[in-house]
Amino acid sequence: MPPDFGDQDNCSVIGLAPAEQTAYELLIERPSATLADLDAAWSRPEPLAEVLAGLEERSLISREAGPPVRFQAASPAAAFGALFADYEEQLERARRHVAVLDAAYQAQPAVSDSAxxxxxxxxxxxxxxxxxxxxxxxxxxxxxxxxxxxxxxxxxxxxxxxxxxxxxxxxxxxxxxxxxxxxxxxxxxxxxxxxxxxxxxxxxxxxxxxxxxxxxxxxxxxxxxxxxxxxxxxxxxxxxxxxxxxxxxxxxxxxxxxxxxxxxxxLHRPAPGQAEPDDTGRLGDDGDRLITLLLSGLTDEAIARQLGLSHRTVQRRVAALMANLGAHSRFQAGVRAALQQAPRWSAE
Known part of the structure; x- marks a missing residue:
């Protein structure tokens, strides 16, 4: 099996095909290997000899005279360093060109055409x-x-x-x-x-x-x-x-x-460890959630799903909150509770 050096697309950006990357990595694992040595570990459909010839043409590998003929991978740093430098230079030129185009674009007056x-x-x-x-x-x-x-x-x-x-x-x-x-x-x-x-x-x-x-x-x-x-x-x-x-x-x-x-x-994120509103209707440390959900017009059932409580528990707590605040509706209870929190909420 070929060595596992990670993603087979790692070298595609510099023009190395998957088969070429696999062959090169085989030679990294098996220095000075013969064609037979490499063929025993080759599992791709591409002809190994043709792939090696392509790598040799690009100076990524070399062959040692035989018999038998042996193949040796070039140093990765030396083999790819020049390619990286060339790509980086091309990328930098492209960046400069885009900057020039963008400056020209930004300098144009607004077009009046409605389209x-x-x-x-x-x-x-x-x-x-x-x-x-x-x-x-x-x-x-x-x-x-x-x-x-x-x-x-x-x-x-x-x-x-x-x-x-x-x-x-x-x-x-x-x-x-x-x-x-x-x-x-x-x-x-x-x-x-x-x-x-x-x-x-x-x-x-x-x-x-x-x-x-x-x-x-x-x-x-x-x-x-x-x-x-x-x-x-x-x-x-x-x-x-x-x-x-x-x-x-x-x-x-x-x-x-x-x-x-x-x-x-x-909307606020409750601090860790905060308590939920209690059954007396007093706002607990998690009261922001209940206020938000009430003002949003959610039903008791929807509020229960959000707070992870039973439908009956939410009904009881909403009723207690309304009674505690002297509110005649759920929305009014949310408004009055929000007004109590106004000094902190107004910071946003």
Whole structure:
């Protein structure tokens, strides 16, 4: 069997085919090996002699006169060092060229053609790639309205994949520390079991989060200079988005987000070891969760799923909270409880 040096694609970036990488690694393990020695361990379909000839032509291996003829791998540092240096030089030239192009692009005056103000991107792959471009160019902030169909994150950084079933929030790795990341969650975003805990993990990672009962749209804003939102409202539209560039429309979307941010209820991650609200209706250290869920309009059953309690226990605690605060409705109880917490919440 050939030696296991890890991923067979490690050397593909410098033009080494998988068969060539396997043969080279065989010679690293078996210095000065004959063709018969190597053939005994060769399991790929490609003819070994042809693969060795290709490596020899590129000076990655050499042969020693026989009989029998023996093959020797060149030093990896010497063999690949020059290739790495060449690729790094090419990459640096490409970077400089892109910088020149970007400077020219940024220097151009805003185009007045209305068609240039809005892009329509279709197809999951194109949507994902466009979002990555936008997110990577952000320098100050990402602002999000999290409402179905969700502009999800996947595999780390947030990407433009529309997901109509689960709100995927930026996790510990996805929240870029150099950005201010603000998200307003729709009530539906925190009603599924475990979703509130996921939001709290995002908050711990650095996200500023708030909640409103009913958001008008799903939206992402990058530096308040570009907007990213679904083309259609229904959740089946998972492969088409609109990108809005500087314009009156973008200004309206930024104003919409800022207005909703001022109205939204801040979400907080409870500190470790905090207690849950007790049956007397007094707010325990975990009372923020109950307040948030009440103001979000969730049912007792949905609250029970989020807090990991029985339906009856939640009913009892909500009733006790209402009685303790002199509230005539669940929403009023949430408002009065939130007002009690206002000095701390206003810090956000």
């Amino acid at each position: 240039s103000m809005v892009e329509v991107i279709t197809g999951p792959r194109a949507v994902r790639q466009r979002w990555l471009q936008i997110e990577r160019r952000a320098r100050q902030s990402i602002s999000c309205l999290a409402k179905p169909p969700y502009l999800s994150t996947a595999g780390g950084l947030a990407v433009g994949v529309l997901d109509s079933t689960n709100p995927r929030e930026p996790d510990r790795d996805a929240v870029r520390r150099d950005l201010t990341w603000r998200t307003i969650y729709d009530r539906s975003a925190i009603k599924h079991p475990g979703s509130l805990a996921a939001v709290e993990r995002s908050i711990q990672a650095g996200q500023l989060a708030r909640v409103l009962p009913d958001l008008p749209i799903s939206l992402w804003l990058a530096d308040a200079k570009v907007a990213f939102l679904p083309l259609q409202r229904h959740t089946a539209a998972q492969d088409a988005i609109i990108v809005v560039h500087p314009s009156a429309l973008l200004d309206a979307l930024v104003s919409l987000f800022e207005g909703l941010w001022q109205r939204a209820l801040p």
